[in-house]
Amino acid sequence: MMHSTAPRTLLLGTILAGSLLSVAHAADFSEVPAGAYVSDDVHAYLNFSYNHLGLSNPTLSFDDFTVDLDLDVADPTKSTLTVSIDPSSILTGSEIWKEHLVGEKFFDVANHPEITFQSNSIEAAGEGAYNVMGDLTIKGTAVPVTMGVNINAAKNHPMSGDPIIGLDASGEVLRSEFGFDTAVPFVSDEVAINITVEMLKVAE
Numbered sequence: 009m010m011h012s013t014a015p016r017t018l019l020l021g022t023i024l025a026g027s028l029l030s031v032a033h034a035a036d037f038s039e040v041p042a043g044a045y046v047s048d049d050v051h052a053y054l055n056f057s058y059n060h061l062g063l064s065n066p067t068l069s070f071d072d073f074t075v076d077l078d079l080d081v082a083d084p085t086k087s088t089l090t091v092s093i094d095p096s097s098i099l100t101g102s103e104i105w106k107e108h109l110v111g112e113k114f115f116d117v118a119n120h121p122e123i124t125f126q127s128n129s130i131e132a133a134g135e136g137a138y139n140v141m142g143d144l145t146i147k148g149t150a151v152p153v154t155m156g157v158n159i160n161a162a163k164n165h166p167m168s169g170d171p172i173i174g175l176d177a178s179g180e181v182l183r184s185e186f187g188f189d190t191a192v193p194f195v196s197d198e199v200a201i202n203i204t205v206e207m208l209k210v211a212e
Contacts, residue, residue: 035136035159037081040171045207047075048172052205054093058183059196068109072097075205077173085130089140089157093123113190120147125155136160146186153181171209178202 052075057067072094080086095115100106110117127142133156140155160174179201184192 035084035162037079037084037162039163040079040081040173041209042079042081043212044210045077045079045171045173046210047073048206048208053203054205055202057200057202058198061194068101069099070094070097071099075175075207077207079173084138085132087130089125089127089130089142089155091123091125094121095123096121114188116147125153127155144181149186151185155179173207175205175207176203 052073053069054073055067055069057065059065070093074092076090076092078088096110096117098106098109098115100109109115112118115123123144123146125142125144127140129141131139131141133139136159138157138159140157142153142155143150144153145151156179158176160176162171162173164170165172180198181201182197183189183199184197189197
């Protein structure tokens with residue numbers, strides 16, 4: 009198993025490189041309460057893509073994942089973010105390819121039934137954007153990553169009236185850092201990630 013201590017960047021939303029900005033430039037959370045939020049299964053999508061032999065850019069997705077946010081409205085940088093993915097829920101468009109991906113050479117779901125990201129610190133990074141530092145764990149290998157989180161909206165839902173927060177996601181990781189180095193560099197090491205999710209306030 010490959011282990012790496014070098015930080016990687018997983019971008020949730022639009023990454024804003026450069027110097028970190030103050031909380032004064034944070035997203036407007038004035039319309040929503042603090043506390044726990046969870047992704048709405050009906051409006052949550054996690055896709056990833058890679059390059060295959062320079063010929064195509066397949067797009068795959070996970071159908072079963074959860075994003076949990078514990079929001080501190082007064083100071084969003086004190087919030088926490090957790091992502092949990094069931095790798096057996098991968099959608100490939102091919103049963104043969106799915107069998108390979110859930111098998112031992114790739115996600116090995118029999119021994120590693122969960123992929124997780126757990127934040128440990130957050131810094132403001134621009135208008136509605138945050139850099140979220142934490143650990144991404146795949147197949148038992150934890151890699152420190154920085155996630156760029158972009159807040160689309162934080163308001164009362166126009167239909168239900170309940171508090172809701174919308175996030176977009178995009179970014180890139182190196183699969184080799186988690187032991188997925190089969191066919192590199194012919195099949196790209198870089199994996200692009202795209203996530204879009206609506207977060208619902210958890211009833212207290």
